[in-house]
Amino acid sequence: MPVPWETIAQKAQEHRDATISLVEPGLPEITDLPLDSSPVPKAILTPEELAITESDPVDLVSSLASGTLSSVNATNAFLRRAALAQKLVNCITELLPNAALERAKYLDDYLKKHGKPIGPLHGLPISVKEHVKMKGRTVNAGFIAWYDRVADRNAHILDIFLAAGAVLYVRTTQPQTLMHLETSSNFYGQTVNPFNRNLTSGGSSGGEGALVGMRGSCLGIGTDIGGSIRSPAANCGVYGLRPTSYRLPIEGLSATMLGQEQIVPVIGPITTSLGGVKLFMKTLIDAKPWIREPSLVPFPWRTEPQVPANGGGIKKLKIAILWDDGVVKPHPPITRALKTVAEKLKGVEGITLVNWEPYKHDYAWTIISSLYFCDGGSEEATAIEGSGEPWRPLSRFILTDNPNVKKLGIRDVWDWTLKRDDFRAEYSQLWGDVDVILCPVGPGPAPLHDTARYWGYTSQWNLLDYPALIVPITKVDPEVDVAEKNYKPRNEKDRYNYEFYEPEKFANAPVSLQLVGRRYDDEKLIEVMEYIQKSIGLPFTNFV
Amino acid sequence: MPVPWETIAQKAQEHRDATISLVEPGLPEITDLPLDSSPVPKAILTPEELAITESDPVDLVSSLASGTLSSVNATNAFLRRAALAQKLVNCITELLPNAALERAKYLDDYLKKHGKPIGPLHGLPISVKEHVKMKGRTVNAGFIAWYDRVADRNAHILDIFLAAGAVLYVRTTQPQTLMHLETSSNFYGQTVNPFNRNLTSGGSSGGEGALVGMRGSCLGIGTDIGGSIRSPAANCGVYGLRPTSYRLPIEGLSATMLGQEQIVPVIGPITTSLGGVKLFMKTLIDAKPWIREPSLVPFPWRTEPQVPANGGGIKKLKIAILWDDGVVKPHPPITRALKTVAEKLKGVEGITLVNWEPYKHDYAWTIISSLYFCDGGSEEATAIEGSGEPWRPLSRFILTDNPNVKKLGIRDVWDWTLKRDDFRAEYSQLWGDVDVILCPVGPGPAPLHDTARYWGYTSQWNLLDYPALIVPITKVDPEVDVAEKNYKPRNEKDRYNYEFYEPEKFANAPVSLQLVGRRYDDEKLIEVMEYIQKSIGLPFTNFV
Known part of the structure; x- marks a missing residue:
């Protein structure tokens, strides 16, 4: 007899909640959900956690690379803020506190031992939309029927980010079919807007949008085939880029219509600064992703100015x-x-x-x-x-x-x-x-x-x-x-x-x-x- | 009552022969076709015509740009050698002597008047595979049923080459369907190999291969989706390049399956030297073809060395x-x-x-x-x-x-x-x-x-x-x-x-x-x- 869909949804929610409960120190339940969730973290998190999670990702990688900030501290701050964001705006499918803190510890040790960072994202916590395959974990693309699909390897982008030193600590919500400009599924219901819960966070990368809007992440991975990075970024007051196709790796997405290439989906960043956008793009392209994924164009990320300026720095x-x-x-x-x-x-x-x-x-x-x-x-x-x-x-x-x-x-x-x-x-x-x-x-x-x-x-x-x-x-x-x-x-x-x-x-x-x-x-x-x-x-x- | 296909084929051949007969001075009929056609031009053309038509295209554009060679002389030499090639190896669908000589005259006058060439191909005669659309002319892709299809504008590549100063003087044969590695159609029969008429010239750009092999052209436009540039280039002893997709314009081809993008057809050169290959690529890419044809990647033709050499010029x-x-x-x-x-x-x-x-x-x-x-x-x-x-x-x-x-x-x-x-x-x-x-x-x-x-x-x-x-x-x-x-x-x-x-x-x-x-x-x-x-x-x- 088939399992009722409600049972699977309940299982998914229980799993999510169990992962959230692992966060230390634990977080209070929010009994009276406010219309505007954005000020809540200031009342709950420590000043250090607030400082870390509200930093520009470019500053974070700099502090992490120099060792003035440990990856364990950064990761734990983002874990706590993400857990809180979940209670407020319902944006997470699972938190990965154990794996993330273990990884952060490894990176901190690496830096101490070698005196240099492992890569350009050394120690930086990064959030990931659920349908980006993470080895050994469910990838369901918002379909209850797909809940038992387990990724046999990481999506290409995750391998690059891991090699660059990132810490993967949270997976975020997406709508049924991935084809909404909102984020509502029968797994988790609606992901709501951090600034006004009567509004949508946008979608389909709406878990990312809401999480980054809440500063539970400073840099996240979204995907876009019709607005799915841009609608949540815009709705949640953060930055997002839908890059040109065939520049960033997209191998390893769980979705319908795989193999369709008339309208190509792309991966891109949802982040708290323009610097975050650039960091995301440059890290991926510098890794020459076209070797593993030959559909990508093998052209470097250009660092020279694209709009010339006059001597006074004025651009026409x-x-x-x-x-x-x-x-x-x-x-x-x-x-x-x-x-x-x-x-x-x-x-x-x-x-x-x-x-x-x-x-x-x-x-x-x-x-x-x-x-x-x-x-x-x-x-x-x-x-x-x-x-x-x-x-x-x-x-x-x-x-x-x-x-x-x-x-x-x-x-x-x-x-x-x-x-x-x-x-x-x-x-x-x-x-x-x-x-x-x-x-x-x-x-x-x-x-x-x-x-x-x-x-x-x-x-x-x-x-x-x-x-x-x-x-x-x-x-x-x-x-x-x-x-x-x-x-x-x-x-x-x-x-x-x-x-x-x-x-x-x-x-x-x-x-x-x-x-x-x-x-x-x-x-x-x-x-x-x-x-x-x-x-x-x-x-x-x-x-x- | 539908026109019998044989009537259409005969009309196509008569048209072709009529255009060939316009060449001046006229050429003798070849009554006894030799196995190896390649030495024949030496016995029929003038020393100047032989010198021109056997020159490297890079040298030709240099002489044409400086005015030491007139485009009219170059064009007439190639017209005569192409006409002769047709009689020997059956590689042409139509010759364009009037239009080409008028154009060559215009370019010669332009050089005299302005003291500089009109573009990087100033005055250079270029040959064109039939299914590349030429305004006002039939484009049939090798199908008799398509003979009455007339191009309402030039293919993108022709507009770029014309702006660069090329002279279009001849159109070349292709097989029925364009999907043979030979060149046989019910319009014209078989295009044969210049070096051995019992062998094929290759295809589907076999008219180009045979014509360039006969030196009736020094630079021609072919297309390739499975070998159609490379088979004729190889079979006829000349150079050819199948470039990576989305670098050169392909808008304006007459063919079946238009809109199919799983296996992308490409345009490329068939030519008598490596310099010709480079000239073709650089001219097209320097013209920024991605503006008219946005599917192309907007990356320049790289002139800096791609394989570094040591001080002594030794490459690893x-x-x-x-x-x-x-x-x-x-x-x-x-x-x-x-x-x-x-x-x-x-x-x-x-x-x-x-x-x-x-x-x-x-x-x-x-x-x-x-x-x-x-x-x-x-x-x-x-x-x-x-x-x-x-x-x-x-x-x-x-x-x-x-x-x-x-x-x-x-x-x-x-x-x-x-x-x-x-x-x-x-x-x-x-x-x-x-x-x-x-x-x-x-x-x-x-x-x-x-x-x-x-x-x-x-x-x-x-x-x-x-x-x-x-x-x-x-x-x-x-x-x-x-x-x-x-x-x-x-x-x-x-x-x-x-x-x-x-x-x-x-x-x-x-x-x-x-x-x-x-x-x-x-x-x-x-x-x-x-x-x-x-x-x-x-x-x-x-x-x-």
Whole structure:
């Protein structure tokens, strides 16, 4: 007789809770969950733990390499903060305190013995989205039926990070199917937003987003095929990068549709600083991942400037602003963030601003959502129904209620691929001498639960395979970000998005923006954002 | 009533002949076709024409840029030699004398007026395989049913070459379906080998191979998805490169299965020198083709050395030799060429030779030939049968007699793609510190007509997406290259190949070798080959 899905879910939760309970010193139960979880750690953790967990990962690797901070101390601080984050926002599938502390101890001993770090991430605790295979552990991709799948080896990225000296100490939640811009599963329910529990943390790397937003991690591994790194990074007020495809290793993900290459999933960082983004990228690319994974392009991470500066350090930059994709109009706080940044950029010498005219973003969605599930979604349906677990609302939305999901023939796939390529070529021509595009990450701040239905602001760049960087800007202020009255929605999607915006419901939610570059301009994107941050000061609000 | 296919074929031939007849001064008919066509031009063309057409393309662009040679003179010389090649080896679909001479005149005038060339290929005549779209002209991919398809714009590569100053003067033959390692179609029959008309020129870029072999072109555009650049280059004693995918533009090819990306076709050069290979690659990549065609990787053509040398110019190189792929044993002249080169390389300081153990090359063929036609070959069948033309024997061989051709479902394609990736990863691990692999281009010299059934020595590198460079080495000498007696074939393919080798039949055929690199090591490959050429002197025989 098959095991009821509820039994498996309960087992998963019990396992998670057992791992959390191993943390020392133990943490109090939070009986009255606050709307805004972000201040809670300050009341519970030690000053040293707060200092460690709120440090920039670049500073942490520096302290760890010099031995001024031990990996055991760093790891334990992150273990405790992560455990606390779990109690507050429900972002963890399992904590790995024993293995992590043992590893941290090994690294501390190594440093003492050899007088030098083992690699560029020596001693740094790193968080990992569940479906990234970790040897000997379940990898279920959010499907109850897959709970007994156990990884027989590490994903490629984990081996590189381990060789670089990382400590793996926590695995994070993901939604059923991995194809939501939220994080809700029948294993663990919903992962909620650190700043407002009525809102989603985003997804599908929403466990990472919430954990990093809570500073229970400073550097985590996410994956993105339609916005899954960027939506949680943006919703939780942290940094995230969806790199260009074929730069970072993706071998060793547990997911449906493996072998599909029309729309390539990518791995990328969710982290607390731009330095964290760079550290993640450079560590992986310097490890020459193309030897084990030959689909990757063997080109180095470029450290030389991608935008030349004059003698005074002034860069000549043309930044295009996409205010609105022409399909779904962003909520007022998003537009305010764009306006404020644009105003400040106008005062920066060397920067030229232009408007980016959206080009067929609705058609782009038709293409990408036709290519996502060219088997008609049958793998997802099988994986869901295998255990008898119910369909989560957003699984229904993207799979069964999505008019673009069809069982395609081989020629159909080729035709959509050609349309994709034509669209990419047309879009490429729009750039002219524009360096980067600044735009929303979604049609609003973190959505209410089960309402994240519009992917266009992120999936657009997956279709085009452009790198896209998320940076936190400000927070929703209901007094300023009032709803637009008498707005006439353009279409059903626009109406849906417009109608659920009531400023009070989104109070305190992070507002982030997205910087987009041409294919393989990953380095340039980070460099430009560093320059913008330095020039105008970002974010405008504190998130810890 | 549909037009009989024979009528269309006749029309195509008449058109071709009409364009050939425009050449001035006109050429004599060759009534008694010789076995070896290669010496014929010396008896018919002027000394100036011979000097021009037998020049290295690098020297030609230099003379053209300085004005010491006019483009009109160069173009007319190549027009005449190409016309003659057509009469001898049947390699042309149409000559473009009027347009080419008008263009050459324009370029000569431009140089006079501006005192500088228009681009890096100023005035250089370039030949083009038929299925590369040329605006306003038929592009039929070898299918009679497609003869009325007319290109509405140039293929991307032609626009780049035109902007660089090239003169397009001739279009060359290809086989029915483009999926033969020979060049036989119902339009024009067989393109034959310049050195022995009983042998094939190779294919599918066999028109290019034969034309360049005859020196009716010094630089031509071929395409390769299983050996289609390398087989003709090798069979005709010239140079060819199958570059890594996504480096050169491929937008604008007329072919079946467009949109298929599991095995990516590439464009590459067929040319009379290594300098020609480099000129082709650098010109295209310097033009930043990734703007119009965003699937290409935006990485420059590297001009800095890829293999460091010591102060005395000695390079430390590890070269692995693949003597035999373990599936089909190469004919004696191939093994002799490898042995001779290996012997000489042993004497070169800094070079280490090792043997390359073949790894599942038979399985590699299963994977690639399963992925070639995942629609079960239905597009090819439709295209052939649309006109009523008969199936050519090698179309039958690769499509209907091939046990790996099946109508696959979406999941099947994904599974084969995963197998492809696993195989690529396994093969990548074999390299260690090997720099390049030296190996046969096929299981013998140019095959007898309709017998080129073994693709493994070239398709292996398509599956792995490795760059592969063809260099001419020597010619078959029936007195030396005697057949092996009492050989016991390993399998049916091996038996087939073994049994048709009778040295006398292959007399005078070019023997070439293939140098293979890791993915994206295109520059390194050329650099290593230049170094080998300089070190041991290649080819060992003259081909003109």
